[in-house]
Amino acid sequence: MLTLPRTIAAMSATAPALQAGPLSDPEIQAIRRDFPILASSVNGHPLVYLDSGATSQKPTGVLDTEREFYERRNSAVHRGAHTLAALATEEFEDARGAVARFIGAGDDEVVWTSNATEALNLVAYAMGNATLGRGGEASARFRLGAGDEIVVTEMEHHANLLPWQELAARTGATLRYIPIADDGTLRMDVAAETINSRTRVLAFTHVSNVLGVINPVADLVALGHAVGALVVLDACQSAPHLGLDVAALDVDFAAFSGHKMLGPTGVGVLYGKRELLNALPPFLVGGSMITTVTMETAEYLPAPQRFEAGTQRVAQAIGLAAAIHYLDVVGLARIAEHEASLGAMLVEGLSLIPGIRVLGPGIGQPRVGLASFDVAGVHSHDVGQFLDDRGIAVRVGHHCAQPLHRRFGVTSTTRASAYLYTTRDEVAEFLDGVVAATEFFGVNS
Numbered sequence: 001m002l003t004l005p006r007t008i009a010a011m012s013a014t015a016p017a018l019q020a021g022p023l024s025d026p027e028i029q030a031i032r033r034d035f036p037i038l039a040s041s042v043n044g045h046p047l048v049y050l051d052s053g054a055t056s057q058k059p060t061g062v063l064d065t066e067r068e069f070y071e072r073r074n075s076a077v078h079r080g081a082h083t084l085a086a087l088a089t090e091e092f093e094d095a096r097g098a099v100a101r102f103i104g105a106g107d108d109e110v111v112w113t114s115n116a117t118e119a120l121n122l123v124a125y126a127m128g129n130a131t132l133g134r135g136g137e138a139s140a141r142f143r144l145g146a147g148d149e150i151v152v153t154e155m156e157h158h159a160n161l162l163p164w165q166e167l168a169a170r171t172g173a174t175l176r177y178i179p180i181a182d183d184g185t186l187r188m189d190v191a192a193e194t195i196n197s198r199t200r201v202l203a204f205t206h207v208s209n210v211l212g213v214i215n216p217v218a219d220l221v222a223l224g225h226a227v228g229a230l231v232v233l234d235a236c237q238s239a240p241h242l243g244l245d246v247a248a249l250d251v252d253f254a255a256f257s258g259h260k261m262l263g264p265t266g267v268g269v270l271y272g273k274r275e276l277l278n279a280l281p282p283f284l285v286g287g288s289m290i291t292t293v294t295m296e297t298a299e300y301l302p303a304p305q306r307f308e309a310g311t312q313r314v315a316q317a318i319g320l321a322a323a324i325h326y327l328d329v330v331g332l333a334r335i336a337e338h339e340a341s342l343g344a345m346l347v348e349g350l351s352l353i354p355g356i357r358v359l360g361p362g363i364g365q366p367r368v369g370l371a372s373f374d375v376a377g378v379h380s381h382d383v384g385q386f387l388d389d390r391g392i393a394v395r396v397g398h399h400c401a402q403p404l405h406r407r408f409g410v411t412s413t414t415r416a417s418a419y420l421y422t423t424r425d426e427v428a429e430f431l432d433g434v435v436a437a438t439e440f441f442g443v444n445s
């Protein structure tokens with residue numbers, strides 16, 4: 001056997017040794033030194049990266065983990081009889097275990113996908129396959145038809161809306177949605193009526209990528225389960241920032257992306273309850289997910305392999321495990337506290353600027369560390385360009401949530417989103433930039 005460094009285990013040596021309580025300024029500076037990109041300049045200014053809601057930056061430990069894998073252990077998993085293949089397989093499965101522990105799941109309840117979008121499509125498409133009769137009796141509970149209803153919310157990212165639109169179109173089921181109140185919270189009074197005995201699927205986001213609002217997962221799960229619906233959680237904006245405990249939340253499926261939580265692109269996670277995953281017909285089919293194949297038929301492996309067709313994303317998976325290790329060392333509770341204070345600073349600061357309208361929870365209401373806003377009479381692209389000239393990176397457009405923007409009477413917004421490495425000075429600089437933008441564009445009300 002080759003003896004090679006296990007970089008995930010070595011990560012604790014590179015991550016800062018942090019204490020309990022809120023993240024202090026020296027700790028945030030120590031964290032920032034682990035992210036090489038944060039030392040860059042953009043347009044002659046130090047980079048102020050406020051687009052972590054789109055994708056996060058990566059610490060050196062994650063970058064090293066991926067590079068060392070490719071340099072020293074690169075091999076396809078679950079296939080080879082050689083030493084490198086065995087090492088790669090072990091590390092790949094260890095990474096799955098790290099994700100499982102992070103979310104309170106069993107190892108076989110964690111399915112690797114390319115991203116959250118693929119994870120959500122997997123569930124919806126496989127349910128469509130069940131409706132076509134695939135999966136035999138075991139898959140009966142996934143079959144939909146006319147009269148059945150799928151319930152989402154008006155604040156969904158398109159990744160958690162379009163797969164359900166397609167499933168409704170394929171099966172004859174009806175898609176319904178829970179509307180949003182003016183303050184960005186869900187109309188739970190309406191939810192109680194929308195979720196009824198016809199509801200077969202309830203799919204919703206834990207945290208809105210536009211509003212920053214944290215949805216009442218426990219209440220929604222209770223409403224869904226009371227009528228026997230499958231509950232699917234989009235945890236893209238919660239797992240990286242608040243953490244995720246699928247056992248405590250009792251969701252049936254959950255999806256999130258590695259790249260939003262310090263990990264590489266190209267890897268996402270679908271969590272599913274064991275008995276549900278094993279009853280769900282496959283989505284993608286091909287190599288590495290079967291027991292027996294004849295020219296006419298195939299028998300599929302149990303979960304998670306039944307959903308992992310083809311050569312797997314090994315470096316990305318172990319990179320994600322390294323990212324999770326980093327988050328664990330810093331502590332999700334401390335990260336959430338830091339981001340909540342930045343979210344409050346964002347909404348308070350933006351609300352003071354004439355001509356700015358912040359979508360979602362107002363001052364004093366809970367929100368994560370992001371804020372989307374409209375600048376009266378100015379397109380978000382112009383705002384984004386103005387800020388970029390000062391080295392400030394924000395997201396502009398509809399953030400893949402067109403119905404939500406339509407609900408608030410706008411076509412696009414500018415979004416600033418923070419993470420564990422974001423400083424209060426950066427948020428202050430961003431707020432100064434927005435003030436300057438409103439002056440530059442002649443906004444006065």
Ligand SMILES: Cc1ncc(COP(=O)(O)O)c(C=O)c1O
Pocket residue numbers: 053054115116117118157159160205207208209234236237257
């Ligand atoms: C709430 C939410 N859901 C789903 C997604 C889709 O994630 P990905 O593009 O990584 O698949 C995103 C990404 O922005 C998101 O914010």
